[in-house]
Amino acid sequence: MKPVRRLIVCLCIAAVPAFAAPPPKVVNAADGIFTAFHNHPLVGIGDIHGLAQGMDFDAALIRDPRFASEVGNIVLEVGGAAQQATVDRYVNGENIPYPQLRKIWTDVVGWLPTVTFSGLVNIYATVREVNQTLPPEKRIKVWLGEPPVDWSQIRTNGDWLPLLKQRDTHAAELIEREILAKNKKALVIYGGGHFTEPGDLGELIKAKHPKAFFIAIPYSGYAEKACSADFEESIQNWPAPSLIAPIRGSSLEQKVGRPDCNVFPPPENPSPEQRTQMAATNHNLLDADALLYFGRRDQLKRGGYMFDMVLDLELRAEMERRNQIIAGKPMTNYVTERNPSVNRPWWPD
Numbered sequence: 001m002k003p004v005r006r007l008i009v010c011l012c013i014a015a016v017p018a019f020a021a022p023p024p025k026v027v028n029a030a031d032g033i034f035t036a037f038h039n040h041p042l043v044g045i046g047d048i049h050g051l052a053q054g055m056d057f058d059a060a061l062i063r064d065p066r067f068a069s070e071v072g073n074i075v076l077e078v079g080g081a082a083q084q085a086t087v088d089r090y091v092n093g094e095n096i097p098y099p100q101l102r103k104i105w106t107d108v109v110g111w112l113p114t115v116t117f118s119g120l121v122n123i124y125a126t127v128r129e130v131n132q133t134l135p136p137e138k139r140i141k142v143w144l145g146e147p148p149v150d151w152s153q154i155r156t157n158g159d160w161l162p163l164l165k166q167r168d169t170h171a172a173e174l175i176e177r178e179i180l181a182k183n184k185k186a187l188v189i190y191g192g193g194h195f196t197e198p199g200d201l202g203e204l205i206k207a208k209h210p211k212a213f214f215i216a217i218p219y220s221g222y223a224e225k226a227c228s229a230d231f232e233e234s235i236q237n238w239p240a241p242s243l244i245a246p247i248r249g250s251s252l253e254q255k256v257g258r259p260d261c262n263v264f265p266p267p268e269n270p271s272p273e274q275r276t277q278m279a280a281t282n283h284n285l286l287d288a289d290a291l292l293y294f295g296r297r298d299q300l301k302r303g304g305y306m307f308d309m310v311l312d313l314e315l316r317a318e319m320e321r322r323n324q325i326i327a328g329k330p331m332t333n334y335v336t337e338r339n340p341s342v343n344r345p346w347w348p349d
Contacts, residue, residue: 024250029057029292032243033187034066036214036290041185042175044202045292046192046217046284047077047120052303052343053294054218055119057241058189059126068130068140073186075175077194078120079144080107087142091127102308106315108146109163112326113319119303123189143178145171145190151318157325168194172204180209192217196287197280216243217288220263221297221347227261228297238293245290257286300346 027035036043048054061067062074079087083104090096090104104124105115115121124142131139147163147170154160171190179186188201195202195215205212221228234255238244247256263282267274285291294300309316316331323331 021249021251021253024244024246024252024291026238026242026244026293028239029241029243030061030064030066032245032290033061033216034064034070036216037071037185040212040214041180041183041209042188042205042213043071043186044188044190044195044213044215046195046215046288047189048218048220049120049191050117050302051218051220051294051346052119052301053241054292055117055122055303057292057294058123059119061187062123062126062130062140067187068134068138071185071187072138073141073143073179073184074123074127075143075145075171075179075186075188075190076123077110077145077171077190078108078115078123079104079142080109080146080149081144081170081174082107082148082150084144087124087144090124091131091142092136092139093128093132102315104144106319107149107151109149109160110146110167113323113331114309116305116309117303118306121306143174143186145174145188151322154322154325157328160325168199168201168204171201175201175205176208180205180212188213192284192288193281196284214290215288216245216290216292217285218292218294219285220300222261222263223265223347224261225297225349227258230258231255231261232296235293235296240293240295240299242293243290244293247286247288247291252291253286256291257283297347298345301343302346303343 033043033045045054045058047058080103086096086100087104090101105121108115127140127142134140147166149163154163171188171194175186175188178184190201194200195213195217197203202213202215219231222231234252244252247253259279259282261282262278263284264278266278270278309319320331323329
């Protein structure tokens with residue numbers, strides 16, 4: 001090589017940054033989920049409870065013909081295992097009296113005081129609708145992930161706490177026994193922390209099956225508008241819904257991993273325990289395999305609530321009792337704030 005050429009090459013090399021993280025790939029969200037099932041028996045969607053676009057996406061996945069033919073199983077956080085026989089009958093077309101049907105999502109352990117978003121409950125009706133078009137051997141199976149509970153026997157917080165500690169272990173054992181041991185596949189819809197936080201469902205499964213799970217968690221904006229604006233600068237005409245992966249190692253990692261950004265409004269003067277929980281929650285997206293994008297912060301909506309808590313005074317009285325057991329205080333705001341059935345902005349500011 002002549003000296004002049006060598007100099008030019010050296011100058012060009014020096015002009016290249018030492019490291020530039022590549023951008024992630026952006027694909028249609030449903031296509032990305034079904035592609036993930038090619039290499040993983042389990043795909044977990046980190047449910048952000050009440051996010052309207054997320055609940056709509058879950059229903060769209062179930063209606064996609066690929067779901068029944070390629071997956072066929074759903075494991076849900078919004079149902080108690082004591083009602084497994086009831087949900088089996090319902091999604092296969094039997095008519096169940098509503099007071100009995102409602103126990104599927106009201107007789108649960110970990111919801112305070114119960115599941116109230118209509119979009120979450122709509123999953124059961126969606127599966128029933130799809131199953132009516134399928135032969136019995138091709139129908140979608142719903143597995144209720146919450147541990148069984150008989151609330152008539154729960155009278156104190158001490159009665160309830162042992163069941164609370166079983167939430168992730170029960171779901172992990174269910175998945176191990178009914179899905180992985182039988183070489184099946186399942187969509188697992190649970191709160192994001194159950195997939196990424198120590199000791200929870202995701203870690204319990206990965207301890208025995210390191211590559212079983214593919215985890216996708218939605219972007220829901222940040223409590224700090226500046227954090228959302230910084231993140232959304234990275235978005236270049238992403239269609240909604242999209243699946244974006246990978247996060248770690250891509251140009252999004254630094255944006256998602258900012259320690260000063262909170263996915264939920266932080267409490268005033270948080271305790272050390274609250275700070276630890278905030279940090280874990282804020283890292284849910286960073287620790288996932290993919291991001292689900294449903295829109296920018298100001299486009300996201302909170303889904304409507306069911307009217308049961310307002311109209312059924314007997315149910316409300318029972319939920320008041322449970323709330324006292326779990327939280328030691330009465331329920332608030334269900335009549336005034338939780339009555340609307342219309343979608344509202346996810347971030348009220």
